[in-house]
Amino acid sequence: MTSTVLVLGIETSCDETAASVVSRDAGGRGEILSNVVLSQIDDHAAFGGVVPEIAARAHVEALDRIVQAAMDEAGVGFGDLDAISATAGPGLIGGVIVGLTTAKALALAADKPLVAINHLEGHALTARLTDGIAFPYLLLLVSGGHTQILLVRGVGDYERWGTTIDDALGEAFDKTAKLLGLPYPGGPAVERAAARGNPHRFSLPRPMYGRPGADFSFSGLKTALRIEAEAIAPLSETDVDDLCAAFQQTVTLVVCDRIGHALDRFRAEFPDLADPTLVVAGGVAANKALRAGLDAELSARGFRLVAPPHALCTDNGAMIAWAGAERLALGLHDDLAASARPRWPLDQMAAPMLGSGHKGAKA
Incomplete structure (x- = not known):
């Protein structure tokens, strides 16, 4: 792996189908090479909220071309990537499965590491991409x-x-x-x-x-x-x-x-x-x-x-790609058995405030 890592990120946890290619250099500086987001707002507007089944089907129909658009915009091929990351939860489980399964297939076909990302970690680390802030x-x-x-x-x-x-x-x-x-x-x-x-x-x-x-x-x-x-x-x-x-x-x-x-x-x-x-x-x-x-x-x-800028506050692929790059820089990645999770608290040690069940802790 080179000192600069190149990661494709896929986000499908709710009603945005998104993919992005992001680079991270040895000094921890990041650059967004592409960030393609397809909103499903029009599909759900008549219902006054997101309908999980409609969202999952829309992800299936759109994700392949969104990924290709992100790769084309970045001007890279799958062989140029160092890893492929995707949201593995929390979120609407149908959509999460679509994105994670696609990432697994691409990682297997391209022989690249898979990084399964907590969607909340994507949000948590975005400011390090945009503003370079320290812990x-x-x-x-x-x-x-x-x-x-x-x-x-x-x-x-x-x-x-x-x-x-x-x-x-x-x-x-x-x-x-x-x-x-x-x-x-x-x-x-x-x-x-x-x-x-x-x-x-x-x-x-x-x-x-x-x-x-x-x-x-x-x-x-x-x-x-x-x-x-x-x-x-x-x-x-x-x-x-x-x-x-x-x-x-x-x-x-x-x-x-x-x-x-x-x-x-x-x-x-x-x-x-x-x-x-x-x-x-x-x-x-x-x-x-x-x-x-x-x-x-x-x-x-x-x-x-x-x-972060508005486009990086709402759901997007760049935050997932960046979280993948941050993890990859520490030698962290996942195998193809990584599971899609509807619930996945960032703080694994905190007691759930809203209860839990077979899906896991709510928060």
């Missing part, structure tokens, strides 16, 4: 399926400091949008409406605000918003805008409060760290109000905020 750092992962605060000590070394005890933040945005008659995907629709609204018209509860620790809760907030909406139905466009503004402002206040507790803990554990950093990743990280709130909270405490 350790804090990670706020906010997406449709996950809301967590993690200490990132190194590749494969994560400690969960906070998680949601009910719904993920992205799920709360999507359900709020659906309740108010806004289109799918809900997060961007709520943000657009909130920009027009008055955040002070409605008073919503702030779940977990001010409590010790760094856990989240959003279920009660959604219920409170529904009660407010039902009390003034039928809703005008102004009503919807004001409800979205109140919801977004409340979410921002809660997230910043929870993050504040984690920042204090990080400072106590790493008092001599010269450049303490919080990385925010996941689709909800694209929300401008949330980013602005976090930026103010971190600046007041002497921390730096790093948020």
